[in-house]
Amino acid sequence: MNELHIPLETTxxxxxxxxxxxxxxxxPVATLGVYYNIGFRLEPRGRSxxxxxxxxxxxxxxxxxxxxxxxKLINSSGGVLNGSTHYDVxxxxxxxxxxxxxxVLWLEADRMRALKxxxxxxRNQRDVVKEEVRVNVLxxxxxxxxxxxxxxxxxCNWANAHxxxxxxxDLDAASLDDVQQFFRTYYSPSNAVLLMxxxxxxxxxxxxxxxxxxxxxxxPPQPKADVSEPPFEGVRRGEVEEKFxxxxxxxxxxxxxxxxxPDWYALAMLDHALHGGRAGRVYRQLVLEQQIAVDTxxxxxxxxxxxxxxxxxxxxxxxxxxxxxxxxxxxxxxFDAVIDAVRQHGIEQGELEQVKVKFRSEYVSSxxxxxxxxxxxxxxxxxxxxxxxxxxxxxxVNSILDGFLQVTPEQVxxxxxxxxxxxxxxxxxxKPTKKAAD
Amino acid sequence: xxxxxxxxxxxxxxxLGPERPVVWPARTRRKLANGLEVVLVExxxxxxxxxxxxxxxxxxxxxxxxxxxxxxxxxxxxxxxxTEKLSSRQIEExxxxxxxxxxxxxxxxxxxxxxxxLTEFSADLLNLVxxxxxxxxxxxxxFERERRQMIEGLRIARTTPSFLASERMRRVLFGAxxxxxxxxxxxxxxxxxxxxxxEYYRAHYTPGNALLIAVGDFASPQMMEQxxxxxxxxxxxxxxxxxxxxxxxxxxxxxxxxHLPESVQxxxxxxxxxxxxxxxxxxxxxxxxxxxxxxxxxxxxxxxxEQKGYTYSPRSGVHAxxxxxxxxxxxxxxxxxxxxxxxxxxxxxxRMRSLAVAEDELSDARTYxxxxxxxxxxxxxxxxxxxxxxxxxxxPDNELETYRQRVRALSATDxxxxxxxxxxxxxxxxxxxxxxxxxxxxxxxxxxVTEYSAEPE
Numbered sequence: 003m004n005e006l007h008i009p010l011e012t013t014x015x016x017x018x019x020x021x022x023x024x025x026x027x028x029x030p031v032a033t034l035g036v037y038y039n040i041g042f043r044l045e046p047r048g049r050s051x052x053x054x055x056x057x058x059x060x061x062x063x064x065x066x067x068x069x070x071x072x073x074k075l076i077n078s079s080g081g082v083l084n085g086s087t088h089y090d091v092x093x094x095x096x097x098x099x100x101x102x103x104x105x106v107l108w109l110e111a112d113r114m115r116a117l118k119x120x121x122x123x124x125r126n127q128r129d130v131v132k133e134e135v136r137v138n139v140l141x142x143x144x145x146x147x148x149x150x151x152x153x154x155x156x157x158c159n160w161a162n163a164h165x166x167x168x169x170x171x172d173l174d175a176a177s178l179d180d181v182q183q184f185f186r187t188y189y190s191p192s193n194a195v196l197l198m199x200x201x202x203x204x205x206x207x208x209x210x211x212x213x214x215x216x217x218x219x220x221x222p223p224q225p226k227a228d229v230s231e232p233p234f235e236g237v238r239r240g241e242v243e244e245k246f247x248x249x250x251x252x253x254x255x256x257x258x259x260x261x262x263x264p265d266w267y268a269l270a271m272l273d274h275a276l277h278g279g280r281a282g283r284v285y286r287q288l289v290l291e292q293q294i295a296v297d298t299x300x301x302x303x304x305x306x307x308x309x310x311x312x313x314x315x316x317x318x319x320x321x322x323x324x325x326x327x328x329x330x331x332x333x334x335x336x337f338d339a340v341i342d343a344v345r346q347h348g349i350e351q352g353e354l355e356q357v358k359v360k361f362r363s364e365y366v367s368s369x370x371x372x373x374x375x376x377x378x379x380x381x382x383x384x385x386x387x388x389x390x391x392x393x394x395x396x397x398x399v400n401s402i403l404d405g406f407l408q409v410t411p412e413q414v415x416x417x418x419x420x421x422x423x424x425x426x427x428x429x430x431x432x433k434p435t436k437k438a439a440d
Numbered sequence: 441x442x443x444x445x446x447x448x449x450x451x452x453x454x455x456l457g458p459e460r461p462v463v464w465p466a467r468t469r470r471k472l473a474n475g476l477e478v479v480l481v482e483x484x485x486x487x488x489x490x491x492x493x494x495x496x497x498x499x500x501x502x503x504x505x506x507x508x509x510x511x512x513x514x515x516x517x518x519x520x521x522x523t524e525k526l527s528s529r530q531i532e533e534x535x536x537x538x539x540x541x542x543x544x545x546x547x548x549x550x551x552x553x554x555x556x557x558l559t560e561f562s563a564d565l566l567n568l569v570x571x572x573x574x575x576x577x578x579x580x581x582x583f584e585r586e587r588r589q590m591i592e593g594l595r596i597a598r599t600t601p602s603f604l605a606s607e608r609m610r611r612v613l614f615g616a617x618x619x620x621x622x623x624x625x626x627x628x629x630x631x632x633x634x635x636x637x638x639e640y641y642r643a644h645y646t647p648g649n650a651l652l653i654a655v656g657d658f659a660s661p662q663m664m665e666q667x668x669x670x671x672x673x674x675x676x677x678x679x680x681x682x683x684x685x686x687x688x689x690x691x692x693x694x695x696x697x698x699h700l701p702e703s704v705q706x707x708x709x710x711x712x713x714x715x716x717x718x719x720x721x722x723x724x725x726x727x728x729x730x731x732x733x734x735x736x737x738x739x740x741x742x743x744x745x746e747q748k749g750y751t752y753s754p755r756s757g758v759h760a761x762x763x764x765x766x767x768x769x770x771x772x773x774x775x776x777x778x779x780x781x782x783x784x785x786x787x788x789x790x791r792m793r794s795l796a797v798a799e800d801e802l803s804d805a806r807t808y809x810x811x812x813x814x815x816x817x818x819x820x821x822x823x824x825x826x827x828x829x830x831x832x833x834x835x836p837d838n839e840l841e842t843y844r845q846r847v848r849a850l851s852a853t854d855x856x857x858x859x860x861x862x863x864x865x866x867x868x869x870x871x872x873x874x875x876x877x878x879x880x881x882x883x884x885x886x887x888x889v890t891e892y893s894a895e896p897e
Contacts (some may be wrong), residue, residue, distance in 0.1 A: 028817075066450050070742060072735045078804030080812065106455050108449070108450065115450075127749070136705040136774075245702075281532035296588075296593075356533065367486065367488060368485045369819055375819050375822030375825060376822075
């Protein structure tokens with residue numbers, strides 16, 4: 003029942019570029035991606051928001067494809083494209099009819115070889131990014147909650163604790179030199195993986211990869227970066243004003259274990275028992291039964307990442323929006339009672355078995371889609387990339403489920419006691435400045 | 441010594457190979473004796489299946505007949521909270537046990553029970569869907585909780601610029617038609633009575649009003665048998681008909697300013713009446729929209745994002761409701777470029793209306809539409825969504841199979857005609873949501889201004 007056999011072929015070019023092909027003939031389409039092993043954690047100091055701004059610059063022109071050509075060539079081939087910046091990776095991807103595979107590889111290789119941008123492009127994208135921050139954060143109820151609010155409270159190392167979307171002053175300070183320097187440092191074939199999924203054979207994929215990427219110089223070795231955090235001590239509390247929404251809210255962050263350790267598998271199951279939809283304990287208790295909260299959610303790296311796509315210190319996050327007739331302390335107390343119960347009693351065997359079936363079901367769905375119907379196999383691409391860059395083993399995509407399905411109730415209870423520690427956590431409160439009319 | 445010149449692979453953009461054919465998955469369609477229409481498509485990408493049980497009634501009929509906006513939505517929400525056999529908690533834990541999700545919702549024209557789950561538990565999931573559709577028990581305490589949830593959700597929505605803009609746009613375009621209302625007021629929600637929900641459920645959740653679409657990893661004959669067994673005994677009932685209402689006639693451009701104090705950005709919408717999905721001009725209009733502002737490399741996005749940096753994510757769209765449709769342009773822009781952005785939005789609209797599209801731009805746009813369509817065939821969800829469009833809008837059975845071919849046949853004349861008919865520049869309604877003090881004068885350059893508060897009417 004749990005066996006996955008997604009076909010995979012991998013190779014590595016002489017310049018260090020890793021290539022993964024997964025053939026799938028469902029429809030005459032393919033999803034291609036290039037993932038670089040660099041995210042916003044490692045952007046330069048004094049340049050908050052730079053990794054994301056840089057991602058925008060990758061669409062502004064390369065040696066043979068000038069401004070607007072990347073977008074135009076993909077759309078006019080019948081495809082869609084985008085990129086996104088994460089903690090530890092940045093991706094560029096295209097979903098296209100399979101007759102356009104070669105054209106996409108030409109484009110991706112051209113911008114891996116030589117980015118060609120000017121001050122005008124940088125000014126333009128800086129303006130675009132500021133409007134992005136306004137529409138997603140500054141002019142939105144609960145904008146940035148809790149993904150921008152928690153890190154500065156929970157972490158000590160600037161790499162993990164800074165504002166990833168960027169202060170506007172830092173965005174303004176970014177120069178073309180910064181762009182080229184960042185490109186030279188991190189955007190090399192030896193720091194990347196190329197993924198090809200869909201209507202093509204591994205032989206075709208490898209031959210095209212060699213043709214277009216083979217002659218790109220390997221690039222310098224990656225600088226060693228220190229993203230380590232001192233042991234988490236004490237309860238760190240913070241407050242952020244909520245200018246729009248009228249509901250008080252809080253989020254709690256607990257330090258999560260390293261990926262692929264026994265504790266990590268167990269904590270993932272516990273996370274689902276707590277945050278898995280309307281059956282999850284937090285939602286059931288706080289929203290459905292006690293009716294203190296209006297909405298809850300949570301997860302490892304919630305809400306901007308998931309269980310698999312990080313490679314450094316991270317948090318198990320729980321987020322609660324509650325009714326104004328309860329004080330934040332009352333709501334937190336109710337939340338703590340839910341956590342206390344799993345620390346004391348763990349979860350039942352039956353509950354764990356349900357969680358495992360649901361986890362398996364959601365995992366296979368995320369491989370098939372994972373990003374809306376217009377990017378087929380986004381999730382498969384994303385996980386293959388992370389397992390390649392972080393673990394050097396893309397075949398984990400087929401075998402990783404086993405680790406979760408072997409978790410025992412005792413391991414869940416131990417993980418609860420170790421990680422959901424009320425004396426070692428970060429809590430941020432969103433305080434509405436407006437009162438609800440009643 | 442002769443030197444061998446290796447051809448530079450980067451010298452030229454690789455050409456596209458021929459478009460590859462689609463292998464159409466088997467489709468089974470049947471109407472059961474009680475009137476339930478069933479459409480099944482096999483897709484063996486993952487060991488799961490997905491689908492929707494649609495009822496062809498939504499918030500519009502509730503607003504028109506019972507004068508209760510949002511009644512279809514609250515009904516759908518409460519449907520999942522209890523049946524004659526199962527409590528709310530049992531439903532949720534059952535779903536987790538079989539690895540499934542259910543979502544109940546309502547839009548203007550439909551109410552739906554969406555589902556997806558593992559094929560190995562398909563009978564359990566379909567039984568649960570049938571129970572929700574036939575034997576929902578509407579527990580009073582669940583209803584009261586969901587009522588409060590809805591009120592809090594509305595309060596948050598009312599602080600969101602995009603919600604305020606959509607709300608105003610729909611009121612302006614649709615006037616007395618129920619499509620004018622996208623959400624109830626708090627007072628209306630407080631006045632809902634449980635009996636109204638039950639009445640709505642009895643009248644509209646009936647097999648003759650329903651369409652069941654399922655896509656996934658199953659054998660169609662066995663799946664059809666299972667569906668007949670589970671849904672066959674559902675009793676038919678007559679379905680109320682939704683009256684149509686004429687729309688307001690809109691003469692001249694007008695500005696509708698929703699004042700949102702201290703807003704650091706302005707949400708712009710430009711909109712006018714258009715057509716339904718069944719209209720013979722639909723595909724022409726969709727292509728015109730794709731060239732104007734529907735794709736990343738469209739004219740509008742290249743202009744106000746990539747050249748001018750006014751906005752992050754501008755988009756235009758053609759939106760079809762069952763009885764009417766509309767065209768709209770959306771952009772969240774910097775406060776000091778409201779007038780500049782509107783100028784470019786209208787410049788690009790007028791260009792679409794006055795000049796024929798060049799052959800290469802036309803051909804690129806046709807390839808884009810056809811390609812994006814093919815992407816939707818690669819996942820179970822994508823297929824389910826395309827099938828819903830076909831059968832909810834009563835389009836021909838071979839709509840999907842002929843789609844790429846019909847797109848390829850569209851000409852520059854088609855695009856020009858569609859733009860002239862449905863990008864109604866002269867009578868466009870302009871909605872701006874932002875701080876009056878910062879944007880009022882700029883907006884006033886484009887027409888008479890009516891101002892609204894962000895508070896509900």
